[in-house]
Amino acid sequence: MADTIRGRVKVEQGQKRVRLYLQNKLVADTLRPLLVWEVPYYPTYYVPATDVLADLKPTGEAEHSPSRGDAQVHDVLIGGLTAAGKARTVPESPLEELRDAVRFDFDAFDWFEEDEPVYTHPRDPYSRIDVLASSRHFRAELDGVVLADSPNSMILFETGLPPRYYVPITALNQEVLRPSETVTHCPYKGAATYWSVQVGDQLSKDLIWIYRTPFAEVQKIGGLAAVYNEKVDIYLDGVLQERPKKRY
Structure with a gap:
């Protein structure tokens, strides 16, 4: 996938296996993470919807971004646990790559790149x-x-x-x-x-x-x-x- 840049948002196909957990329950497991620079300083992950194992329940809330489009807010449900309002989808995003992907709030989950934990935000491949x-x-x-x-x-x-x-x-x-x-x-x-x-x-x-x-x-x-x-x-x-x- 080629890089996509719209406004100040850059989208790039990641190369690492990415998993996230909610209290030891596997929420998503992907070999195709998207690195999305919503701000210039560091990226966040979007996960292809087909690699999400948890149920996503729409809350009816929406958030607007001029560059990414209108986001639908979801609760994340897995194994009897709920992370309220901790996922977003943008099915009509002007960025085509994001339409079938899910953005999970980073601080609400335990994240792993390959088999190593990662904190605060994904590692930027362009930082040294x-x-x-x-x-x-x-x-x-x-x-x-x-x-x-x-x-x-x-x-x-x-x-x-x-x-x-x-x-x-x-x-x-x-x-x-x-x-x-x-x-x-x-x-x-x-x-x-x-x-x-x-x-x-x-x-x-x-x-x-x-x-x-x-x-x-x-x-x-x-x-x-x-x-x-x-x-x-x-x-x-x-x-x-x-x-x-x-x-x-």
Whole structure:
């Protein structure tokens, strides 16, 4: 299948086996997933209707998209379980490939690409991650207070995102760290845990994160900590870096 682009939506035939589960009940199993870039930054999956094992019950609700057409909202029923309003179909979409496909809300199900779990959204085949050792001196500050200071770092370069600088936990200013219960998942790196930062009376939530057991592809950042570039002042070899703007 050739790529299709209409408006800002790109559709591409995926090559991976994709399965999704609802509490261990197999909802769909396909060798023909569609990667659909509804936003420019990452894709979502649409599953051919013939590869859906669950029952889809229309709710009577509809959602409009100028590029994808009017979507019909469905409940997903499988093995006595119901995921209310967690599937959509677009039978009259201007994008022909989507007319016989189902879009499942990613966060409502457990997803697998081949036999490995995937979190947050599908992996973008056009994204690349490189982790490179750097001897540039790294320092991060918030309101003039040093948060991290290290003579070197591991720099993670990810397509479409600003570089992230990972340093040893011992390079962090332990006095300002406050534990956080937040856990997030990245489809490329794994599960991250966080610290908030207390500077004076101001608590900045979830400002520093760490991947303690990252995926094999990015093992070099395992056990290292990174600070949000967008929210702090970062110096490399003493030169203040411009703060990147949030992408989404």
